[in-house]
Structures are given as structure tokens and as C-alpha cells.
Amino acid sequence: MPSSNVFSSDTLLIDMDEKEERSVQELRALLTKRCDLSKAAAAFCTQHTLLRFYKAQRGDLVKACESLTQTLEWRKDNVDGRVLQCPTCKVKPGSHSFQRVGSDLLNRPVIYGSPARASDPTVKPTVDHVVYALEEAFGKGGGGPGQWVWIVDLNGFQLKHALNIQLGLQFASIFTKHYPERLGIMLLINPPLVFDILWKVPGPPPGIE
Numbered sequence: 001m002p003s004s005n006v007f008s009s010d011t012l013l014i015d016m017d018e019k020e021e022r023s024v025q026e027l028r029a030l031l032t033k034r035c036d037l038s039k040a041a042a043a044f045c046t047q048h049t050l051l052r053f054y055k056a057q058r059g060d061l062v063k064a065c066e067s068l069t070q071t072l073e074w075r076k077d078n079v080d081g082r083v084l085q086c087p088t089c090k091v092k093p094g095s096h097s098f099q100r101v102g103s104d105l106l107n108r109p110v111i112y113g114s115p116a117r118a119s120d121p122t123v124k125p126t127v128d129h130v131v132y133a134l135e136e137a138f139g140k141g142g143g144g145p146g147q148w149v150w151i152v153d154l155n156g157f158q159l160k161h162a163l164n165i166q167l168g169l170q171f172a173s174i175f176t177k178h179y180p181e182r183l184g185i186m187l188l189i190n191p192p193l194v195f196d197i198l199w200k201v202p203g204p205p206p207g208i209e
């Protein structure tokens with residue numbers, strides 16, 4: 001299948017084959033029929049965004065539209081109009097450990113995080129911190145192209161970190177539902193023995209091999 005370059009409405013170059021290009025157009029038509037897009041939603045719904053949701057639902061346009069609509073609702077409550085700075089870390093720096101440290105050779109944002117370095121394990125503030133960092137990484141509006149690299153430093157990882165199940169579930173849910181096709185690669189460094197055992201027994205979280 002030949003590949004064609006499409007100059008999208010967000011003025012970013014994107015590679016799509018003919019089928020993807022047609023499907024993204026159909027997805028946009030479905031979406032605009034289903035809801036009136038706010039200014040923030042329109043900025044988010046770039047060709048890149050539509051293609052990601054289309055791919056995440058393995059080409060099922062109805063499911064992709066449903067999933068994207070849910071994400072637009074979630075963004076209204078959690079992202080749109082927010083100052084993308086963690087209020088907890090503003091007051092107490094180091095409360096969370098999840099920050100961009102640069103880019104890799106493919107120009108993907110590289111984000112470093114370490115469970116043991118975070119002093120505040122509370123779920124909602126931690127999730128907000130992560131969401132703001134991801135939004136910053138992909139540019140204003142959240143509709144930019146590309147994937148990110150996640151370096152998880154497990155130095156100091158203890159059983160208590162593994163037992164913060166709610167946080168793990170929230171991460172898995174948000175990454176899968178609202179940032180599909182975004183995580184390029186996850187690197188786990190300095191794993192202690194306890195992590196090795198925990199990883200092998202129940203297996204890695206959903207979507208991660």
C-alpha cells in the first residue's frame with residue numbers, strides 16, 4: 001500500500017496510508033455528528049489524535065468514536081483550561097517523581113520516574129502530576145504527534161510501592177483509555193529482587209510486555 005503525506009489541519013505532517021486516511025476522515029465525520037467540539041476539543045482532535053484512537057481500536061470506527069468521546073469528556077474535567085503544573089509539587093517539590101529529562105534519538109520525550117523518590121503516594125495528586133507532564137510533553141492542546149519513553153527507576157522499590165494497587169490501576173486505565181498509542185517504550189532500571197519476583201508471578205500490567 002503506497003504511503004501518502006497528508007498536511008493536516010494542525011499543520012503537522014503525518015504519514016498515513018490510503019485506508020487510514022479514509023478512516024480518519026470517516027471518524028471525524030462520526031465524531032462531529034455525535035458532538036459539538038469545544039475549542040479545546042477541536043485542538044485535541046488533530047489527524048494524529050484520530051489516527052491513534054483508530055489504531056487503538058484496531059480499525060473499529062464506532063469503538064474509536066466512543067473511546068474518543070469518553071476521552072473528550074475526561075479532558076473537560078481533568079485537562080482543558082488547567083494550568084499544567086502540579087499544585088502539590090509547587091508547594092512541596094519532590095512530592096512526585098515523573099518528569100521529562102530530554103528526548104531520545106527519535107525525538108521522543110523521555111520521562112523519568114522513580115516510585116521511591118516520590119514522597120506523596122496519594123493517588124489523585126500523583127495521577128494529576130503524570131497527566132500534566134504528559135500534556136506538556138506533547139505540546140499545547142495535547143494533539144501533537146509522537147510517542148514517549150518512560151524510564152522507571154526501581155532503585156529503592158519496596159513491597160509498599162507494589163501494594164499501592166489503586167495507583168497502578170489508575171495509571172493503566174488512563175494510559176489505555178486516554179493516551180492510547182502514546183507509550184513508545186518503557187524501561188525498567190535497577191530492579192530489586194522483590195520487583196523481579198512480583199513481576200514474574202502475576203505478570204506485567206495490561207498493555208505492557
Ligand SMILES: [Zn+2]
Pocket residue numbers: 086087088089090095096125129
Ligand atoms: Zn507533583
